[in-house]
Amino acid sequence: xxxxxCFENPPALEAASGGGVVVDDFGGQKTYITGSAGSKAAVVxxxxxxxxxxxxxxxxxxxxxxxGYFVVVPDFxxxxxxxxxxxxNPGMWMQAHNPKKGFEEAKPVIAxxxxxxxxxxxxxxxxxxxxxxxxxxxxxxxxxxxxxxxGPITVDDIKEVKCPISILGAENDHLSPPExxxxxxxxxxxxxxxxxxxxxxxxxxxxxxxxxxxxxxxAVKSAEEALGDTIDWFNKNLK
Numbered sequence: 001x002x003x004x005x006c007f008e009n010p011p012a013l014e015a016a017s018g019g020g021v022v023v024d025d026f027g028g029q030k031t032y033i034t035g036s037a038g039s040k041a042a043v044v045x046x047x048x049x050x051x052x053x054x055x056x057x058x059x060x061x062x063x064x065x066x067x068g069y070f071v072v073v074p075d076f077x078x079x080x081x082x083x084x085x086x087x088x089n090p091g092m093w094m095q096a097h098n099p100k101k102g103f104e105e106a107k108p109v110i111a112x113x114x115x116x117x118x119x120x121x122x123x124x125x126x127x128x129x130x131x132x133x134x135x136x137x138x139x140x141x142x143x144x145x146x147x148x149x150x151g152p153i154t155v156d157d158i159k160e161v162k163c164p165i166s167i168l169g170a171e172n173d174h175l176s177p178p179e180x181x182x183x184x185x186x187x188x189x190x191x192x193x194x195x196x197x198x199x200x201x202x203x204x205x206x207x208x209x210x211x212x213x214x215x216x217x218x219a220v221k222s223a224e225e226a227l228g229d230t231i232d233w234f235n236k237n238l239k
Contacts, residue, residue, distance in 0.1 A: 007049060010050055011055060011211060017055040017059075018058030020058070026109060027072075028108045030074070030078075031073060031075065034065040042072065043123070046130075047077065048127035052077070053081070054210065068239070070118060076105055080096065099128055102131075103136060106136055121143055122145065126148050134158070147167045158187045158188060161194055166199075168201065172206075195237070209227070
């Protein structure tokens with residue numbers, strides 16, 4: 001089950017936000033694209049419940065791209081991000097958007113990246129998208145993964161991870177509390193074949209890295225730190 005934290009602080013969605021472009025079909029998905037088309041390393045960013053039009057997510061995509069990556073942000077929610085005004089949500093929304101479907105839809109996106117000459121692919125997922133990223137990491141689909149304030153993933157999921165993975169958690173998170181994040185770290189530490197980086201950010205709550213308040217200096221600093229850690233992880237494992 002998702003937590004109410006997954007749906008707090010909804011962003012104002014803007015279809016035209018970001019410095020990149022939106023294409024109607026990249027690997028079968030409407031996709032925001034940014035960065036150098038000639039890069040041999042690509043990153044797939046996978047949104048939380050609020051979808052690929054979230055301005056802060058696109059800002060993150062642009063910043064990852066500025067580090068030399070070709071970045072794609074597919075619309076795995078198919079124009080149906082979480083709507084806080086719908087009284088039937090979150091239950092019906094979650095039923096309609098199974099992350100396992102997102103995982104299956106990510107495979108053709110990765111195939112399209114490789115067709116254009118990309119040799120290494122990373123995935124970073126936020127909450128809902130973190131589940132998709134872990135599924136990709138379990139399936140030999142990517143070369144590195146970053147999961148930020150994870151959605152409902154389990155210790156058993158982490159045991160199956162097959163590529164370098166970074167897990168960034170929040171101190172105040174009912175869905176993926178520090179105790180669970182530490183269990184993930186223990187599992188990864190026992191698996192010498194999988195490089196890992198695990199960090200719990202103090203004083204922040206679920207969603208902090210992509211749904212922070214611009215007027216909160218500490219929140220902005222924590223989000224920037226998480227982005228820095230994300231880029232560092234890809235720099236170590238994709239280049």
